[in-house]
Amino acid sequence: MHSIYARINNFSAFLSSCILTLLGAIALSSFLFTANPQGDLSVLSVKVYPGNSRRQPGLSQEYTFVNFNISADLTPLFHWNTKQLFLYLQAEYTDAKGVRNDVVIWDRIVRRKEEAVINVVGRNKYVFRDISHSFKNVPPANYSLQYNLMPHVGVLTYGEAGRTTEPVPFPPAQDFVSR
Structure with missing residues (x-):
C-alpha cells in the first residue's frame, strides 16, 4: 500500500x-481575441523654449511642450483575460544627426472597461528634450497613441490606437516670458 x-x-x-x-x-x-481599437489623435500646438540644464549648469537646453487632444474607445481591448492597459503618447522623430528617437511624453493606466473611453486635452507629462540640446534642423515628428495590454495570463500585447495624419514640425525656440 x-x-x-x-x-x-x-x-x-x-x-x-x-x-x-x-x-x-x-x-x-x-x-x-483580437481587437482593433480606434482613436483620434491631434496635436494642437508645439512650442520650443530655451532653458538651463540641471545636470550641467551653464549649458543651454531646449524643451518642447506639446498640447494634444486624444479621443479613443479602447473598450474592445477589455475581455475576461485583460488585467489592465498601459496607454502612452509617443513622439517619433529623427534628430539632426539622423538618429531615430521614440520619446514617451504622456501615459495613463486603464484598469477597468468603464475607464476605457479616453477623452484627454492636455500637454506632455514628461520632459521632452533632445540629447543634442537643440531642436534646430530637426525634421517634423510623428505622434502616435500606443497601448500595452497586460493579461492575467499570457503574453503582453502591444498595439497602436491612433496616429497623427501628418508630421508636426518643431518651431524655432521662443523666448520664455514670465508674467
Missing part, C-alpha cells in the same frame, strides 16, 4: 498538472 505522503504527492502533482494545462489553454485562447 501507499503511505499518506505518497497519496498527497500524487494528488498535488495531478492538481498542479491540471492547473498548468488550464493556464496554458487560457494563454493560447487570448490570441483568438
Whole structure:
C-alpha cells in the first residue's frame, strides 16, 4: 500500500498538472481575441523654449511642450483575460544627426472597461528634450497613441490606437516670458 505522503504527492502533482494545462489553454485562447481599437489623435500646438540644464549648469537646453487632444474607445481591448492597459503618447522623430528617437511624453493606466473611453486635452507629462540640446534642423515628428495590454495570463500585447495624419514640425525656440 501507499503511505499518506505518497497519496498527497500524487494528488498535488495531478492538481498542479491540471492547473498548468488550464493556464496554458487560457494563454493560447487570448490570441483568438483580437481587437482593433480606434482613436483620434491631434496635436494642437508645439512650442520650443530655451532653458538651463540641471545636470550641467551653464549649458543651454531646449524643451518642447506639446498640447494634444486624444479621443479613443479602447473598450474592445477589455475581455475576461485583460488585467489592465498601459496607454502612452509617443513622439517619433529623427534628430539632426539622423538618429531615430521614440520619446514617451504622456501615459495613463486603464484598469477597468468603464475607464476605457479616453477623452484627454492636455500637454506632455514628461520632459521632452533632445540629447543634442537643440531642436534646430530637426525634421517634423510623428505622434502616435500606443497601448500595452497586460493579461492575467499570457503574453503582453502591444498595439497602436491612433496616429497623427501628418508630421508636426518643431518651431524655432521662443523666448520664455514670465508674467
